[in-house]
Amino acid sequence: MALVELRGVSKSFRKGDETITPLDAIDLDIEEGEFVSLMGPSGTGKSTLLNLVSGIDRPDAGTITVDQTEVTKLSRSKLADWRAANLGYIFQTHNLIPVLTAYENIELPTLLLKLSSAQRRQRVQIALEAVGLSDRADHYPRQLSGGQEQRVGIARAIVAHPKVVVADEPTGSLDTQTSEQVQVLLQRLNQELGITLLMVTHDQDVAGIASRQLVLDRGKFLPRNQQPA
Structure with missing residues (x-):
């Protein structure tokens, strides 16, 4: 069984009098330790797919299973607990809290999570080392470069050891x-630490660092022979 399984997943939105369907009965398997990139024209459901896999949003139809837990069946309260323990999210704009240190x-x-202070400290230190920022632990976001801020965001995404x-x-x-x-850091986290990654990007070169590339268009994954070279 794949680590992530989507079966018949659909999602639609109303925009005025129009119904937009960014995801139309899609299936997807992601194996443990795989690095998958997702491309496609703007508005084709790439971010919607991330939000569905992470339980931020719910599909109109279909099932989403992560590590044998059917996410689509979880209540809101159980979903929040599941997300905290199983899902890491890397944002484009870092989303760091400015009054907190790295x-x-x-x-x-x-x-x-139900961790002791010593366990939390150990996990944070490991995450800092993984992204090469052990010497920036006490710095605030305003004291960091854009790349360092993003590395803090990546460390935050992996600190809970998500699936x-x-x-x-x-x-x-x-x-x-x-x-x-x-890009080098994301590849290293995947290859050396075995972290399973699902990444949305508009940049074909960035997509190419993944072990598998998918393209969404009009609610469906394009066949491999129709994807950009």
Whole structure:
């Protein structure tokens, strides 16, 4: 069984008198330790898919299973607990809390878990080391570069040892050099730590760092022979 399974997943939205269906009865399997990138024109459901996998939103139809837990059947309260323990999210714009240090921003997800202070401290230190920021633990976001802020965001996403990390345009707000550094980091986290990644990007070069590339268009995954070269 795949770590992530989507079966017949559909999602529609109303926009005025029009019904938009960014996802139309899609199936998807993601194996444990796999790195999957997702591309497609704007408005084709890429971010919607991330939100469904992470339990932020619910599909209109179909089932989503992560590590044999059917996410679509969980109540709102159980979903929040499940997300805290199983899902890491990397945002495009970091979403760090400015009044907290890098250490404190990374620690936040662990506060939702049943961990001792020593266990939380150990996890934060491991996450800081994984992204190469052990010497920036006490710095506030305003004292960090854009690339360092994104690395803090990545550390926050992996600190709870999630089953899956989803990344929504993780390099979209970075300059070319910093983007390349983040790409190398994401590959290393996947290859060396075995972290399962599902990443949305508009950049074909960034998509190419993943072990598998998918393209969404008009609610469906494009066949491989119709994907960009």
